[in-house]
Amino acid sequence: MNKSPIPFYDLYGEAFIRQEPNLVHVEDIAYRSRGLGWEIAPHRHNRLSQVVVVFDNHWSVELDDTSHQLSGNWLVLIPAGVVHSFHFAPNTQGFVLSINDALVSGKQGDETQPLADLVWQAQAVQFKDQQQIKRFCTYINLLQHELNADELAQNMAVSQLVQLILLTILRQQRLEAMKVSSVSRESTVLLNFRALIEQHYNQHLAVKDYAAHLHISVSKLNRLCQTLLNNSPKAIIHQRLVIEAKRRLIYTKQSVEEIAEELGFSDPAYFSRFFKQLVGTTAGCFRQQGNINE
Numbered sequence: 001m002n003k004s005p006i007p008f009y010d011l012y013g014e015a016f017i018r019q020e021p022n023l024v025h026v027e028d029i030a031y032r033s034r035g036l037g038w039e040i041a042p043h044r045h046n047r048l049s050q051v052v053v054v055f056d057n058h059w060s061v062e063l064d065d066t067s068h069q070l071s072g073n074w075l076v077l078i079p080a081g082v083v084h085s086f087h088f089a090p091n092t093q094g095f096v097l098s099i100n101d102a103l104v105s106g107k108q109g110d111e112t113q114p115l116a117d118l119v120w121q122a123q124a125v126q127f128k129d130q131q132q133i134k135r136f137c138t139y140i141n142l143l144q145h146e147l148n149a150d151e152l153a154q155n156m157a158v159s160q161l162v163q164l165i166l167l168t169i170l171r172q173q174r175l176e177a178m179k180v181s182s183v184s185r186e187s188t189v190l191l192n193f194r195a196l197i198e199q200h201y202n203q204h205l206a207v208k209d210y211a212a213h214l215h216i217s218v219s220k221l222n223r224l225c226q227t228l229l230n231n232s233p234k235a236i237i238h239q240r241l242v243i244e245a246k247r248r249l250i251y252t253k254q255s256v257e258e259i260a261e262e263l264g265f266s267d268p269a270y271f272s273r274f275f276k277q278l279v280g281t282t283a284g285c286f287r288q289q290g291n292i293n294e
Contacts, residue, residue, distance in 0.1 A: 023100035024162055026144045029054065029092050040086040047101045049120060050078040051169065052086070053140075054094035055133070060087045063122040073127040075169065082122045095140060103162065118170045125172045132168065139164045186224050189214055193221070193233070201240040202264040207233045242278050245271075249287040256283045 029052075033040060042062065052061070053075040061068050061076050062085045068076070078084050080101050127133045143161040146154055196213050210233065211218045225233045241263055248259045260271035275283045 022147055022158060023103040024143070024147070024158060025098045026140060026147060027096055029088060029094040029096060032096075033086070033088050033092070038088040038090055038092065040084075040088075042083050042085040044083045045078075045080055045098075047080055048098045049080050049101060050084075050099070051097040051165070052076045052078065052094070053097070053136075054088070054092055057089050057092050057094075059089060059092060061085070061124070066122070068124045070124060073133055074124055075127065075172070076122075076124050077120065077169070078122060079120050084122075097140070097143075097165065099162070118166050119173055125169065125176060127172065128175075132171070136165070136168045139168065186228060189216065189221075190224055190228060193225075193236075197237055197240050201237060201244065202262065204264050205237075207237070210237075238274075238278060242275065245275055245283065246279075246286065249283055259283070 054070070055073050058069075058071045059074075060070065062083075063076070063078065064083050070076075127136070139161055143158065143165070146157045146161060151157065192214055193210060196210055200210075207221065208218050211221045214221065221233050225231055225236060229236065231239075245259055245263060248254055248262070249256075252259075254262070256272065257268045260268040263271065265271035265274070272283060275286075279286060281289075
């Protein structure tokens with residue numbers, strides 16, 4: 001019996017040789033700018049949106065009729081159709097990420113649909129957190145590798161990395177919006193409160209200790225949490241303890257007593273009562289429901 005030949009596809013159905021160019025492209029700023037005296041004349045792209053990122057340097061960008069003089073770590077979003085030009089300092093470190101409009105608009109289906117909340121308009125966004133910059137550069141380096149390497153399921157990897165890059169930009173936009181909002185001071189206090197909880201949740205600090213770290217009164221911390229989070233500071237601290245306990249019950253084989261000790265409970269019985277009161281079931285039953293050891 002004759003059998004039809006089996007096509008040579010990889011595990012995820014991609015062709016042996018790519019049939020179409022990728023919907024994204026990454027290049028270093030120096031690649032194109034060095035030969036042009038670090039000046040890019042006004043131009044626009046009909047079907048490409050771009051993210052231009054410069055680290056630790058001075059540069060200027062014209063976006064339609066708006067001029068930006070930037071210094072430090074900035075990214076600039078350039079939607080398709082926006083006229084733009086650049087002046088970079090010699091030997092500027094950075095890159096240009098070009099994204100086909102089909103990817104930005106989500107026309108390639110759910111797998112490549114970008115984050116809906118990202119504001120795609122001509123704007124400059126500053127990076128102020130070094131860890132965020134480090135993560136962002138890691139995503140870009142991985143994307144460059146995927147675009148140039150011959151690896152399994154390249155389309156999937158490229159799509160996921162673009163999503164992480166867009167998510168990082170969205171986070172920066174949200175932080176900037178928070179700073180200029182009417183509750184920016186209050187939001188900053190709550191973000192610092194969350195960071196402190198992350199550092200100290202297993203030390204069982206009192207609410208007054210957190211307030212002291214934040215240089216505010218206990219009553220103000222209570223008011224901010226109730227108004228903006230609809231919860232008390234104590235309940236929020238307990239939520240962090242509970243989520244850590246759940247993680248360990250699901251993903252480790254530590255005993256309940258070991259988990260209690262690592263979370264700062266000197267009395268395992270008190271931890272058991274604490275967990276049941278907040279979760280509605282015992283730690284042992286919660287672990288059994290997760291079937292982690294079966």
